[in-house]
Amino acid sequence: TQLLEQSPQFLSIQEGENLTVYCNSSSVFSSLQWYRQEPGEGPVLLVTVVTGGEVKKLKRLTFQFGDARKDSSLHITAAQPGDTGLYLCAGEGSQGNLIFGKGTKLSVKP
Amino acid sequence: DAEITQSPRHKITETGRQVTLACHQTWNHNNMFWYRQDLGHGLRLIHYSYGVQDTNKGEVSDGYSVSRSNTEDLPLTLESAASSQTSVYFCASKRGLGTEAFFGQGTRLTVV
Numbered sequence: 539t540q541l542l543e544q545s546p547q548f549l550s551i552q553e554g555e556n557l558t559v560y561c562n563s564s565s566v567f568s569s570l571q572w573y574r575q576e577p578g579e580g581p582v583l584l585v586t587v588v589t590g591g592e593v594k595k596l597k598r599l600t601f602q603f604g605d606a607r608k609d610s611s612l613h614i615t616a617a618q619p620g621d622t623g624l625y626l627c628a629g630e631g632s633q634g635n636l637i638f639g640k641g642t643k644l645s646v647k648p
Numbered sequence: 649d650a651e652i653t654q655s656p657r658h659k660i661t662e663t664g665r666q667v668t669l670a671c672h673q674t675w676n677h678n679n680m681f682w683y684r685q686d687l688g689h690g691l692r693l694i695h696y697s698y699g700v701q702d703t704n705k706g707e708v709s710d711g712y713s714v715s716r717s718n719t720e721d722l723p724l725t726l727e728s729a730a731s732s733q734t735s736v737y738f739c740a741s742k743r744g745l746g747t748e749a750f751f752g753q754g755t756r757l758t759v760v
Contacts, residue, residue, distance in 0.1 A: 544690075569746045580738050580751025581691070588746055626690065633698065634679050634745045635706075640690035 541565070542629050544639030552647055554616050559642045561627035562609040568630045570603055570610045575624040575641075584625075617646045650675040654739050654752035661759055667726040669755050671739030679742045680722040681749070682706075682714060684735040691738065697722055729759045 543562045551557055561570065569588045573581035585594050587603035587610060594601045598621075600613040614621055624643050628636045652673040661667050673680065678699045683691040683706075693706030695714040703714050711733060713725045726733055736756050742749040 571749070573749075578754070580740070580754055581749075582751070583748040586746060586748070628691075628749075630745065634742065635693065635696050635704075636681065636740075636742075636749055637693065637707075638683070638691040640688065 542627055542637055542639035544627055544642055546642060547640060548643050548645075550645045550647065551617055553618055555646075557614050557617060557644070559612040559625055559627075559644075560609070561611065561639050563629060564608065565629065566607050568632055568634075570607070571628045571630065571636070572601055572610070572612055573626045573628060573638075575626060581624075581626055614644075617644075619646045619648050622646050652739060652741055652750050652752045654737075654755050656755060657753060658756045659758070661729050661757070663729060663731060663759055665729050667729050667757065669724045669726075669737055669739075669757070671722050671724065671752060672720055673739075673741040673750070674720065675741060675743070675750065676719055677741035677743050677750075678719070679744065680716070681740045681742075682712070682722065682724045683738045683740065684708065684733075685738060685754075686735050694724065694737075695722075726757075729757075731759050733757065734759045 571586045572584045575581040590605045590607045592603045598615045626641045627639045655670045681696040682694040692708045697716040739752045740749045
């Protein structure tokens with residue numbers, strides 16, 4: 539069974555601070571995706587990383603895929619209250635099924 | 649616009665009853681998934697399908713079944729609802745490997 543360990547589970551920070559969320563596994567994934575979920579809604583895709591060592595940037599968010607394609611990180615620079623939400627990493631198996639981590643609930647206070 | 653819809657959005661049922669949750673997508677995606685989301689557990693995969701007549705068990709499939717008779721729909725059936733199946737259920741679809749998964753709005757199921 540493929541498992542994704544996501545940390546931290548909860549994060550409460552002040553506006554302007556930086557943060558990093560980690561997603562680790564003992565399994566190799568075809569790709570790794572990061573989603574963000576608002577209360578009462580389904581998750582929405584932020585980014586997909588496919589190649590080992592790949593780095594992608596989305597405004598103040600930086601995503602990195604580990605060289606061995608087993609782990610990933612999400613770094614947010616100068617967090618804003620609008621970044622508040624549940625961040626989920628998902629590893630994609632060889633046939634396209636998605637396995638999710640438990641999520642990181644981020645709260646950014648003004 | 650293409651979309652994925654779940655129904656009902658909320659349901660209360662009694663222990664032992666059979667319940668079916670609907671999921672319909674208009675993207676013509678081959679891959680469809682059912683997850684449940686509980687506090688402390690994140691999204692856990694119940695069943696998934698890679699195409700018509702194809703169904704596969706996920707990590708928490710006991711007590712649930714799915715059928716795929718067409719591309720658009722993947723209904724989830726709880727054979728005999730239990731209180732442990734009280735949860736929020738999400739359906740998702742995606743085109744293939746490395747592509748975005750689109751999620752429905754979720755169904756909040758309460759088993760009393």
